[in-house]
Amino acid sequence: MIGIHTWTIGIVLAAVIALTAWRQQWLTGSGAVAAWVAGTVAMGAGWDWGILLISYFLASNLLSRFRHAEKSVREAGRLEKVGARDAAQVASNGGWFVLAALFHWASPHAVSHYIGAGALAASAADTWATEIGTLARSLPRSIVTGERVQPGTSGGVTRTGTIAGVAGALFVAGIVVSLGWPTSVFWAALAGGVVGSLIDSLLGATTQARFWCASCDVVTERRVHDCGTGTTFRGGMRWLNNDGVNALATAAGAAVGLAVALGIR
Numbered sequence: 001m002i003g004i005h006t007w008t009i010g011i012v013l014a015a016v017i018a019l020t021a022w023r024q025q026w027l028t029g030s031g032a033v034a035a036w037v038a039g040t041v042a043m044g045a046g047w048d049w050g051i052l053l054i055s056y057f058l059a060s061n062l063l064s065r066f067r068h069a070e071k072s073v074r075e076a077g078r079l080e081k082v083g084a085r086d087a088a089q090v091a092s093n094g095g096w097f098v099l100a101a102l103f104h105w106a107s108p109h110a111v112s113h114y115i116g117a118g119a120l121a122a123s124a125a126d127t128w129a130t131e132i133g134t135l136a137r138s139l140p141r142s143i144v145t146g147e148r149v150q151p152g153t154s155g156g157v158t159r160t161g162t163i164a165g166v167a168g169a170l171f172v173a174g175i176v177v178s179l180g181w182p183t184s185v186f187w188a189a190l191a192g193g194v195v196g197s198l199i200d201s202l203l204g205a206t207t208q209a210r211f212w213c214a215s216c217d218v219v220t221e222r223r224v225h226d227c228g229t230g231t232t233f234r235g236g237m238r239w240l241n242n243d244g245v246n247a248l249a250t251a252a253g254a255a256v257g258l259a260v261a262l263g264i265r
Helices: 004-023 029-045 047-065 068-075 087-106 111-133 159-178 183-206 242-263
Strands: 210-213 218-220 232-235
Touching: 004 029, 004 047, 029 047, 029 087, 047 087, 047 111, 047 159, 087 111, 087 242, 111 159, 111 183, 111 242, 159 183, 183 242
Parallel strands: none
Antiparallel strands: 210 218, 210 232
């Protein structure tokens, strides 16, 4: 926990970062507000929490912009949301980390480090796997059936994307160790990241809502496709979109972090 004057600096810093991200079109207006709230809570928990969140945020957005045009062509309108991230995306990817930071802010406890690191590593692993895996030379395979699917298909995995996902988890794990958090949190982040990314792919392939555009003959996450055609529900749970899957996957990462914390006590 930090003092009120240092926290005030943190509030301003979070606002500057959120505003800059909005101006760079990394975030929508609602996304910028959500990111500012998340940054403010993280800074309230301590500079280490704030630095970890900023590191994750910058790395994720830079990867999203890497060869963006090429990825858009490969995905061909299959993803529900592209471009600047809105409040729902910020919350689904960072919500569990923010809750852990809020818990630590209110009542500092070592277990919050494990929960927060596991949740954020899961989000990083999924983001890195998606952003890098989309550029893989070979077509992804369904994590459930092993059949070839098109890039951007929920539940599709590649070797490149899998390696990138592990790298994303390692990125968060490395940051927490550099910040002086216990070495065991490193393993919580790594395990939480890998498990969370796996859960994300499994849910994407089995329970996330899938729709079909008759005009383009393509399976998509969108209720209205790029061409303007209303899509037809084809499977999964109609109410479970990509944001919901991300929230569940990061919850799994947080749960793994908690399990590690309880296991070493």
